[in-house]
Structure formats: structure tokens, C-alpha cells
Amino acid sequence: MTEERPLLEARQVFRGFFGNPVLKGVDIALLPGRVHALLGENGAGKSTLINLLSGALQPDGGSILVDGKPVERFSPAAARGAGIAVVQQELSLTASLSIAENIGLGAFPRRFGLIDYRALHRGLSDVCDMVGLTEPLDMPVADLALGRRQMVEIAKALFRRPRVLILDEPTSSLSAHEAGILARLIETLRDRGTALLYISHRLNEVQALCSHVTVLKDG
Ligand SMILES: Nc1ncnc2c1ncn2[C@@H]1O[C@H](COP(=O)(O)OP(=O)(O)OP(=O)(O)O)[C@@H](O)[C@H]1O
Ligand SMILES: [Mg+2]
Numbered sequence: 001m002t003e004e005r006p007l008l009e010a011r012q013v014f015r016g017f018f019g020n021p022v023l024k025g026v027d028i029a030l031l032p033g034r035v036h037a038l039l040g041e042n043g044a045g046k047s048t049l050i051n052l053l054s055g056a057l058q059p060d061g062g063s064i065l066v067d068g069k070p071v072e073r074f075s076p077a078a079a080r081g082a083g084i085a086v087v088q089q090e091l092s093l094t095a096s097l098s099i100a101e102n103i104g105l106g107a108f109p110r111r112f113g114l115i116d117y118r119a120l121h122r123g124l125s126d127v128c129d130m131v132g133l134t135e136p137l138d139m140p141v142a143d144l145a146l147g148r149r150q151m152v153e154i155a156k157a158l159f160r161r162p163r164v165l166i167l168d169e170p171t172s173s174l175s176a177h178e179a180g181i182l183a184r185l186i187e188t189l190r191d192r193g194t195a196l197l198y199i200s201h202r203l204n205e206v207q208a209l210c211s212h213v214t215v216l217k218d219g
Pocket of ligand 2: 046047048089168
């Protein structure tokens with residue numbers, strides 16, 4: 001299902017913090033049906049690049065392109081609207097809310113202006129099956145171990161049916177079993193035409209899953 005147009009692209013992006021340059025003219029292009037790895041040592045700027053690709057940060061220079069078109073003033077809302085979902089390195093769930101509420105937060109399906117609970121439950125059970133979440137959906141996230149929270153985080157991203165899915169070190173808190181489920185899931189999404197960006201320090205995972213690699217070194 002691979003076609004040759006990038007869904008999301010950074011061209012010659014620059015970004016620094018307080019005068020320290022972190023990214024110095026970085027290019028990356030994410031295509032449908034591809035798993036692209038982003039590698040580099042701690043502090044190389046991987047998460048910073050993801051923040052630019054998902055509208056959380058603005059570049060100091062260069063451009064972000066969606067469907068081949070440069071975007072002005074990219075924002076997290078604009079990125080969501082363009083079908084870009086990120087599983088952050090630091091988990092972003094609300095501990096006091098349930099699994100279902102966390103997954104659906106901000107993306108409840110609506111019908112005639114009302115929350116469509118039937119669609120919500122159908123969508124939730126689909127994504128929970130995909131990531132192997134068998135816990136009751138009304139369980140507070142606070143009661144889950146770190147690896148299970150990470151799977152909720154991944155389910156939350158999938159619930160938005162992203163065209164582009166960015167995973168920032170998703171396996172660091174997963175068991176070998178959970179990491180295996182995630183690997184199969186990534187292959188399924190790839191085969192359906194999703195563009196994936198995969199950050200990991202585990203080179204065996206990268207070799208098994210990724211067909212393209214970008215390495216960041218000194219920006
Ligand atoms: N919001 C910020 N304010 C100031 N400095 C920042 C900020 N975000 C990142 N940095 C700095 O930018 C550099 C790159 O950080 P970044 O988090 O992008 O690296 P990384 O490649 O994701 O590293 P890791 O593998 O540890 O996750 C680091 O020196 C970091 O301290
Ligand atoms: Mg990082």
C-alpha cells in the first residue's frame with residue numbers, strides 16, 4: 001500500500017533552547033505503509049523533533065509539511081486534525097480517570113451533538129483488543145502498573161485512527177510479552193497504510209520492525 005508522497009515531513013528544521021542549538025537542519029519524511037526509526041543517544045534531540053512534528057513546539061527555522069504542504073503555525077490541535085497521534089515518552093494519562101475516560105478524552109464520538117456511547121464502546125473494545133487490554137474499562141488508571149498504562153496510552157492514540165503514529169520509546173516500560181503485542185500491532189498498522197515513526201534504544205526491535213532509519217547526532 002506504499003505510495004510515494006510523505007504524509008508528514010520536516011525540512012531543514014532548526015530548534016534550540018536558551019541559545020543552545022539542539023536540531024541544526026534536520027530532514028525527515030514519513031510515508032504511508034512505512035515504519036521509520038529515529039535513533040540517537042540520550043539528549044540527541046529525538047523528542048524535540050517529535051514535538052516539532054506534532055505541533056507542540058515551533059521550529060526556529062525550516063518547515064513542517066503535511067501532505068506536502070508547509071503548515072503555518074502548527075499546533076497540537078492542527079496536528080490532531082491532520083491525523084497525527086503521538087505516544088509520548090512521558091506518560092500523559094490522568095491517573096484519577098478510568099481507562100475508558102483516558103482513551104476517549106477529547107475524542108468522544110458524537111451523533112447529533114450528543115456523545116454516541118454505542119460508538120464509544122465499540123471503538124474502545126476494538127482498540128483494547130488490539131493492544132491486549134483486558135482490564136475492566138472503568139478501572140482507574142492509578143491502579144495499573146506502568147506497562148499497562150503504556151498500553152492504555154497506545155490505545156488512546158489508536159482510538160483517534162491516526163494516519164501518522166509517532167511512538168517515543170514505547171517499549172521502555174513494557175514486558176517482553178507486551179512488546180511483542182506492540183510489534184504485531186505496528187506491523188498491522190503499517191500494512192493498513194499508516195505512517196509510523198518509532199523511537200527506541202533497542203536496536204533488535206528497530207532491525208525487526210523498521211525499513212528506514214534516521215540517526216540524530218549533534219543535531
Ligand atoms: N523544554 C526544554 N527546555 C530546555 N531544554 C530542553 C527542552 N527540551 C529538551 N531540551 C534539551 O534539548 C536536548 C535534546 O533533548 P531531547 O529530549 O529532544 O533528547 P532525546 O533525544 O529525546 O533524549 P532521550 O533519549 O533521553 O529521550 C537536551 O539537551 C535537552 O536537555
Ligand atoms: Mg526523548
